[in-house]
Amino acid sequence: DIQMTQSPSTLSASVGDRVTITCRASQSIFGWLAWYQQKPGKAPKLLIYKASSLESGVPSRFSGSGSGTEFTLTISSLQPDDFATYYCQQYSSQNTFGPGTKVDIK
Amino acid sequence: QLQLQESGPGLVKPSETLSLTCTVSGDSVSSGSFYWGWIRQPPGKGLEWIGTIYHSGSTYYNPSLKSRLTISVDTSKNQFSLKLSSVTAADAAVYFCARHSGRNAVWTPFDFWGQGTLVTVSS
Numbered sequence: 001d002i003q004m005t006q007s008p009s010t011l012s013a014s015v016g017d018r019v020t021i022t023c024r025a026s027q028s029i030f031g032w033l034a035w036y037q038q039k040p041g042k043a044p045k046l047l048i049y050k051a052s053s054l055e056s057g058v059p060s061r062f063s064g065s066g067s068g069t070e071f072t073l074t075i076s077s078l079q080p081d082d083f084a085t086y087y088c089q090q091y092s093s094q095n096t097f098g099p100g101t102k103v104d105i106k
Numbered sequence: 107q108l109q110l111q112e113s114g115p116g117l118v119k120p121s122e123t124l125s126l127t128c129t130v131s132g133d134s135v136s137s138g139s140f141y142w143g144w145i146r147q148p149p150g151k152g153l154e155w156i157g158t159i160y161h162s163g164s165t166y167y168n169p170s171l172k173s174r175l176t177i178s179v180d181t182s183k184n185q186f187s188l189k190l191s192s193v194t195a196a197d198a199a200v201y202f203c204a205r206h207s208g209r210n211a212v213w214t215p216f217d218f219w220g221q222g223t224l225v226t227v228s229s
Contacts (some may be wrong), residue, residue, distance in 0.1 A: 043221055044202075046215050087153055089215060089216075095143075095213070097152055099152045100152050
């Protein structure tokens with residue numbers, strides 16, 4: 001089974017900050033990684049797929065990078081709507097989600 | 107616009123079977139080339155993939171749940187369903203149904219999700 005980790009688990013930031021979240025896989029998943037945003041009481045929303053491809057309708061301040069076992073999600077300038085929890089998901093071998101990173105207000 | 111809606115009992119007794127249905131509107135589970143999945147999220151915790159089905163009936167299960175899990179599809183009702191037997195408190199969660207994004211590709215991200223339904227396990 002492929003295990004996923006994320007760091008940090010919580011991130012405090014201000015509007016306008018550049019934010020980076022890291023996701024690591026226990027073995028190579030090539031580029032088969034997605035990122036989701038989830039707000040309380042809502043379903044996750046797909047942001048990024050194939051490590052760096054932006055889902056249609058997602059603002060360009062979101063970007064993804066990485067391959068193999070290490071990946072990052074970057075928000076170039078944090079907006080009020082971006083305070084949420086972010087999950088990575090590998091789909092190289094079945095599906096596994098990371099534990100999540102909560103982005104809250106500093 | 108594709109929409110998914112989960113339905114089923116919100117309370118299940120320990121050792122009994124949890125049964126949920128996902129009704130799809132705005133698309134057909136059988137006409138497209140998409141796979142359909144279930145994901146759950148215990149209160150305050152992360153996401154766990156449960157399993158996936160294709161309109162042909164082919165299924166893919168999380169190994170940790172496989173012995174208790176059955177996912178089925180009813181193309182006449184445009185629905186797919188989840189049955190999880192012998193539930194315990196550890197199965198209490200919000201259960202989401204969702205669509206895999208890739209055509210003819212099971213291992214792809216989930217692009218459309220239902221709103222989720224909370225299932226409590228208690229006697």
